């Protein structure tokens with residue numbers, strides 16, 4: 417299938433965006449090229465990380481508090497490499513995200529606080545049956561928080577009454593991990609920065625032995641197939 421690149425122009429880079437993800441390293445694999453590109457031209461981006469990846473080990477005797485500390489530090493380092501303004505860790509338990517009203521409210525609060533034009537998150541509606549459940553639930557929480565809860569004054573009204581927050585309408589979501597991507601963003605100029613940010617997650621893999629770089633180069637090249645650039649991040653675009 418050939419795609420006419422003219423049909424897929426990159427929309428105007430927003431002033432403010434956030435990524436809502438399940439674990440440290442989700443942003444690096446999912447959207448860090450686009451993030452690096454946008455922060456270079458002045459877009460303010462924040463990462464909202466629902467869990468601190470505190471089950472991300474094969475050691476049954478691991479110290480969970482220590483693992484959480486390590487993974488948050490790795491995420492902060494990756495964010496620094498990408499020019500991201502801040503990371504917010506909501507400290508839900510890794511592997512135990514559930515689509516509850518409480519968790520949705522916690523996500524609504526961050527949307528009302530940062531007022532993003534664009535939200536990056538997981539596509540919850542894929543046919544990838546081996547998708548990490550936290551990724552699916554995270555995408556669902558983010559979508560349902562953005563539309564309609566964050567916009568509605570009678571949803572989580574205590575945030576407006578007691579916390580000084582305001583309702584907020586997000587314009588677009590860019591969903592990664594989608595099996596129906598329809599929006600490709602050229603990241604060729606920042607591909608090395610993306611890999612540098614992935615490498616910040618040293619507790620999760622041995623970069624040299626893992627083959628991650630080759631696999632991801634191939635995947636990002638495939639995402640750019642049909643376009644006149646070499647590497648792309650592919651998203652499902654949702655306009656609200």
Ligand SMILES: [Zn+2]
Nearest residue numbers: 438439442548
């Ligand atoms: Zn993850």
